Amino acid sequence: MERRFACTVCGKCCYGWLPLSISDALSHAHRFPLAVLWGTVRQGAKAFDLTEKLGIRLDKKTALRITPIAYLPPSFQCPALGEDMRCTIHEEKPVRCRTMPFSADREMSDQADLLIPRSGWLCNTQPDAPVVYRDGNILDATDFNRERQVLQDQATTIQSYAAFLLKSAPSLKAQLDKQAKRPAGGQIVLKILPLLRKVADIDLAYFAARQALVLKDILARLPETPEFNEYRKNYVDGLEEMDRMLISAKGTI
Numbered sequence: 001m002e003r004r005f006a007c008t009v010c011g012k013c014c015y016g017w018l019p020l021s022i023s024d025a026l027s028h029a030h031r032f033p034l035a036v037l038w039g040t041v042r043q044g045a046k047a048f049d050l051t052e053k054l055g056i057r058l059d060k061k062t063a064l065r066i067t068p069i070a071y072l073p074p075s076f077q078c079p080a081l082g083e084d085m086r087c088t089i090h091e092e093k094p095v096r097c098r099t100m101p102f103s104a105d106r107e108m109s110d111q112a113d114l115l116i117p118r119s120g121w122l123c124n125t126q127p128d129a130p131v132v133y134r135d136g137n138i139l140d141a142t143d144f145n146r147e148r149q150v151l152q153d154q155a156t157t158i159q160s161y162a163a164f165l166l167k168s169a170p171s172l173k174a175q176l177d178k179q180a181k182r183p184a185g186g187q188i189v190l191k192i193l194p195l196l197r198k199v200a201d202i203d204l205a206y207f208a209a210r211q212a213l214v215l216k217d218i219l220a221r222l223p224e225t226p227e228f229n230e231y232r233k234n235y236v237d238g239l240e241e242m243d244r245m246l247i248s249a250k251g252t253i
């Protein structure tokens with residue numbers, strides 16, 4: 001079985017939540033409003049084994065997929081998307097964007113459905129597009145392997161952060177337990193700071209100064225309608241956290 005695919009640069013996949021590595025989250029803190037996404041993956045799901053390896057277990061039957069994200073409403077385009085629908089930061093774009101449409105979160109043998117364009121996406125899968133996937137193998141797996149390596153390298157940090165939060169926040173554990181019982185699972189968006197506290201050699205004040213500007217900017221652009229209430233709340237909370245960190249950093253100078 002082989003699949004063809006070529007990007008026509010329509011920009012349609014550059015909207016809404018964008019999973020990031022920890023390192024991408026830090027280097028793009030002046031560009032993306034950041035958060036951490038926690039998702040439950042039940043035993044028996046295709047992604048269970050890999051998720052468990054890269055993340056942490058909630059219980060015997062549930063693994064947790066934990067990833068920093070650019071936390072944007074689905075109707076908001078990526079701040080790096082240009083007017084011509086091209087990425088304006090091609091040379092420094094996140095590893096997730098480089099691997100698209102493949103995903104290093106899944107086994108290489110489980111990528112075929114990712115090559116079927118979603119509704120509204122203008123990816124070329126016609127006979128004039130190059131073959132990119134054959135018999136369960138990505139023909140040029142350079143970006144896939146790089147993203148997988150990044151995920152493996154940061155797994156210890158993610159695991160330490162998750163273990164700490166599950167122990168210190170019983171309400172989070174209860175929420176995840178509830179979600180794990182649902183057939184479709186669930187997702188929870190949390191603040192980025194507790195994760196960053198687990199990263200060695202990070203200048204949190206520098207991070208907070210850059211992130212605060214992004215949060216202020218997106219809050220100013222967020223429509224005053226109920227559909228954005230959850231985003232508004234999270235941005236306001238995030239901004240307060242960044243401001244607290246900047247005040248405490250000033251106090252230590």
Ligand code: SF4
Binds near residue numbers: 013078090
């Ligand atoms: S960084 Fe570039 S490729 Fe990635 S979502 Fe944004 S515009 Fe698209």
Ligand code: SF4
Binds near residue numbers: 008121
């Ligand atoms: S939706 Fe498809 S064609 Fe459009 S930018 Fe994304 S990968 Fe390229």
